[in-house]
Amino acid sequence: MRHLYVLALAALVASCGGDARRKVVVYSPxxxxxxxxxxxxxxxxxxxxxxxxxxxxxxxxxxxIRTERVNPQADLWWGGDSPTFDRAAAExxxxxxxxxxxxxxxxxxxxxxxxxxxxxxxxxxxxFNDSTVTANERPTDWDDLLDPRWRGRIIIRYPLAxxxxxxxxxxxxxxxxxxxxxYAWLARLDMNTSTYAADPTQLYLKVARREGDLSxxxxxxxxxxxxxxxxPFGFSIPAxxxxxxxxxxxxxxxxxxxxxxxxxxxxxxxxxxxxEQARTYFRIPVRTDIDDAQLPEWMRHxxxxxxxxxKRLGAEGPGWMRHxxxxxxxxxxxxxxxxxxxx
Numbered sequence: 626m627r628h629l630y631v632l633a634l635a636a637l638v639a640s641c642g643g644d645a646r647r648k649v650v651v652y653s654p655x656x657x658x659x660x661x662x663x664x665x666x667x668x669x670x671x672x673x674x675x676x677x678x679x680x681x682x683x684x685x686x687x688x689x690i691r692t693e694r695v696n697p698q699a700d701l702w703w704g705g706d707s708p709t710f711d712r713a714a715a716e717x718x719x720x721x722x723x724x725x726x727x728x729x730x731x732x733x734x735x736x737x738x739x740x741x742x743x744x745x746x747x748x749x750x751x752x753f754n755d756s757t758v759t760a761n762e763r764p765t766d767w768d769d770l771l772d773p774r775w776r777g778r779i780i781i782r783y784p785l786a787x788x789x790x791x792x793x794x795x796x797x798x799x800x801x802x803x804x805x806x807x808y809a810w811l812a813r814l815d816m817n818t819s820t821y822a823a824d825p826t827q828l829y830l831k832v833a834r835r836e837g838d839l840s841x842x843x844x845x846x847x848x849x850x851x852x853x854x855x856x857p858f859g860f861s862i863p864a865x866x867x868x869x870x871x872x873x874x875x876x877x878x879x880x881x882x883x884x885x886x887x888x889x890x891x892x893x894x895x896x897x898x899x900x901e902q903a904r905t906y907f908r909i910p911v912r913t914d915i916d917d918a919q920l921p922e923w924m925r926h927x928x929x930x931x932x933x934x935x936k937r938l939g940a941e942g943p944g945w946m947r948h949x950x951x952x953x954x955x956x957x958x959x960x961x962x963x964x965x966x967x968x
Contacts, residue, residue, distance in 0.1 A: 646675040649885045652686040653678055653703040654788070656825075656846060658853055659906050667892050674885050682824070683709055683788025690718050690877055699877045700886035703893065706788040707734075707743065708939030710873040714740040720876040722887060724894060729914040733935075734871045743871035743911040744894055745845075745902075748862060748928055749793050752840040752847045754832050755859035766864045767797060770839065771810070775817045780837035782828045783821040785946055789843045789870075795938040796868040796931055798945055809966045811949055815957025829856055845907040866931030871911065 653660055657680055664676040681689070683705025690699060690713065702710075702719075713719050719740040727735070727742065734743030751764050764770055770779065784790035798807030819837055822828040825846065831837055833856045842860075850856040874894065876886050892898065900919045902908040909924055917925050953960050961967040 644675060646673055647882055647885055648675045648677055649701065649882055649889050650699045650880075651676065651678040651701045651703055651889065652681060652689060652699045654681060654683045654686065655704045655906075656680060656849060658849055659902065663893050663898075667889055670892070671885070671888065674888075676889065682786045684791060685786050687713050687718075687788075691716065694718060694879070697877050697879045697881065700880040700882050701874070701889055702877055703744075703874045705873055706792045707741075707871040707873060707935055708942060709788050709791075710736070710741040710875060711939050713875070714738070718878055720878045720880070720883065722876050722890065724891060726894065726896075726912055726914070729912040731911070731913065734911045741873045741875035744874050744899070745872040745908040746869045746911055747789070747872045747909070748844045748867045748869050749789065749796070750842065750844045750847060750860040750862055750867065752832065752842045752858055752860050754835060754838050754857050756857040757835055757838050758859075763859070763861055764839065765861050767800070770817065770841075771813045773817075775839060777817070777819045778838040779814070779818045780820045780822055780828060780831045780840050781818055782825060782840070782842065783823055785950055786824075790841070791942060791946060792868050792870045792933075792938070793841050794949065795942045795945060796933050799934060799937065800931065804941075804945065805964070807945075808948065808953060809961060809964065812953050812957035812960045812966075815953055815955065816961075818957075821954065829854075829858075833857060848907040862928055863931075864929065866929040868931050868933050869928065870933075872908075 651660070660678045660680060664678060667676050668674060686702050686705060687709050690697070690702060693699070710719070714736050721739040723739045724742055727739070730742055735741070751770065753763055782790050784794050794811065797810060798804055801807040801810055820831060822831055828840060828842070829850050832840055844860060844862070847858050847860045851858040874890060876883060876890065880886060896915060899910045899912065899915055903910060903920050903924060958967065
């Protein structure tokens with residue numbers, strides 16, 4: 626990944642006295658398009674600061690911050706679901722900070738001790754290759770993905786590294802009457818899955834190259850790949866409801882440059898920044914003080930929201946993910962047979 630090398634090179638240059646700028650290191654899953662833009666905009670406004678970002682899944686960001694807690698490398702964590710931010714806050718990984726717009730965020734979109742705040746509400750969708758999946762066969766709800774006609778045609782981002790996928794997996798488990806029923810649903814989905822992609826880039830390439838036709842992913846990144854990078858992607862918002870996760874931002878506790886991290890935090894969450902992110906990157910602002918008239922027309926209409934017990938997801942989700950990874954992934958048919966659920 627380009628910015629992994631950039632970080633190493635920047636450290637070398639700085640050690641030789643070649644770059645005297647202060648550095649802000651950002652861990653984020655928001656993608657190179659948005660991260661590159663805000664790196665450039667912030668550096669133009671603050672030429673004495675060098676923004677260095679690493680594009681990684683929300684779960685990967687948490688894991689890395691946790692591993693580095695004795696010697697933090699990141700200053701800011703920008704993007705991930707609320708249960709993961711809650712876990713990080715409880716473990717003392719996040720520095721309290723009350724942003725200037727704090728009063729415009731509902732209680733469900735913030736930590737009570739100001740250790741994280743939500744920036745966006747992110748819907749999860751069914752992604753498809755619109756050049757291979759015809760209009761009359763496109764899935765319209767989650768259960769459509771279990772149809773045998775999709776056998777070998779689904780590609781999924783490896784869930785354990787991704788807060789998006791962990792949210793989807795947890796929501797789909799809780800959608801069933803029992804956890805075991807939820808495992809059975811995921812096992813049937815596994816039967817139709819050909820590959821678990823290691824990262825979003827691999828997911829996009831595999832679907833675009835017609836190695837598979839369908840996936841489960843978040844709406845903003847699907848739209849970005851379609852509109853900005855011209856991938857042949859479309860999506861369906863599941864008719865029965867979609868999880869709308871709170872996408873957070875937080876300062877890393879004990880970071881090297883908290884002052885400039887706070888500047889960047891505020892810079893990427895101003896009114897104008899959120900409106901631009903909505904228009905260009907399909908991010909739905911959480912804040913209640915953003916004028917709806919400035920947002921894209923589609924954002925003004927409510928989506929069918931799947932009820933999600935976020936506290937339960939935070940408490941039980943890691944165990945569900947371990948069970949899926951160890952017993953179901955790549956073995957869905959065997960799991961169903963062993964549990965007596967195979968028709």
